[in-house]
Amino acid sequence: MARTRTVVLGAAGVAVAGGAGLATVGLGGGADPAAARGALPPATAAVERTTLTETQDVDGTLGYGGTRTVAGAGRGTITWLAGPGAVVSRGRAVYRVDDRPVPLLYGSLPLYRTLAEGTKGADALQLERNLRALGYTGFTVDRTYDAATAAAVRRWQDALGVDETGRVAPGAAVVASGRIRVAERKANVGDRAGGPVLTYTGTTRVVSVDLDVEYQRLAKKGARVEIELPSGDTATGRVSSVGKVAKEGAQDQPTTVEVEIAVAGRVKLGSYDKAPVVVCLTANRHPDVLAVPVGALLARGDGGYAVQVVQDGRVRTVPVETGVFTEGRVEVSGPGLAEGMKVGVPS
CATH class of the missing domain: 1.10.101.10 (PGBD-like superfamily/PGBD)
Known part of the structure; x- marks a missing residue:
């Protein structure tokens, strides 16, 4: 089963983990009064230049891989x-x-x-x-x-x-x-x-994942992954093989491909065998982008988004284009938006 860490938003609506809502501002449709009159927001956060990574969590099993049978003759x-x-x-x-x-x-x-x-x-x-x-x-x-x-x-x-x-x-x-x-x-x-x-x-510990074909593009041979162990510790690994034949799931179960991951850091692995683990696959990396907390976004009446820039005790609303949403932050770009600026966020 996959557990998603990332949320990708379209211009038509917003779904943010944790229930954080967005204020509405701009072209009609019930503007937030504080945003409309330029009142100072209750708190601010810095616009950061960073690398945002989209990830996908999937369940796996830590063991020694598939078995083979010795038959006597x-x-x-x-x-x-x-x-x-x-x-x-x-x-x-x-x-x-x-x-x-x-x-x-x-x-x-x-x-x-x-x-x-x-x-x-x-x-x-x-x-x-x-x-x-x-x-x-x-x-x-x-x-x-x-x-x-x-x-x-x-x-x-x-x-x-x-x-x-x-x-x-x-x-x-x-x-x-x-x-x-x-x-x-x-x-x-x-x-x-x-x-x-x-x-x-074999004698090498591997993680086996029955990966939903929806996420097959994320499992490229040689790709680096993070593995969360039952103890809460993390280990790193690399995708060593990706099955070429999909297995059709029973009833409501998804169609899957078998993925094997070679695991580094043997000391952390202890004596785990057939142990449940969580594998974090990397979907996309967005380097050198501007990012703000998701709570800084304001929903505009025309379906777009904006942020409140706080500068010299004044507030101005800046329209922004959004990119990837991950770990409570969102990639933003817009005219006049720069690293180090302060934007309004909920208290």
Whole structure:
């Protein structure tokens, strides 16, 4: 659900958070008597030159991103599984079958076929890169699984305590893009290894937002955002991905796209997981503009706006054009209006 911090006003009417009303002055239609006769306002505020930023608050969830499932392959009995929250790195066991480890390898291709001497392809290259990263040498890292690769695999298998076949079959390892964090066990010790074993996520905290497509333009990849944590602290982040497929909402719910935000400042994040947060997206920045409190605006009878400029004990009404409204201030411009001037505001 989105929570709007900004209010953009048109010439036809005004909606100001907090119920602040506007006096009416000028071309007919019930002019405010004090404004019309030039009486001094009860208080004044300075015209400031500043940067105004339109923002949009949306709800998100702080966690570790989407989950993926590890499915066991082949025969055997599960004898051990890494527990929820455990972080597993390359070469370490994700689970054990018949008391033999099934280690983690890094890459993008699953083990979809048996790798053996004579195999060629991207999966052979992926395995060789992992062997080299684990400290094994004596082979060339390329797309060919040759005798030297098989010899390195046997040394690796010996270190793991599994049969030294020189071949790597589907199910012999789990492949993920990097370190994983176990999310949930899907099997128990004693179960057969032929089904879902566990789910995992990445190890980096991210904020997930189901963003109303109305605000999709605000979520550009790389854009900086502010995140309000459950503790009230704030953290910064950057949009890391924006979904390309919209999800239609049920009943009265809006159509959304999935947005992920990488979060900085790990110390502030504590142990939050699946925690509700508020993400502040930046809509527009208006640099180097004149701004006054919203309460300084007077509604003119012709549908425009004005402010009362107080100078040398006198009051004059200056027509203004309004721009962005945010955080109780409004962008204004008009003839003779300058930084540092005083304008009338309610007491």
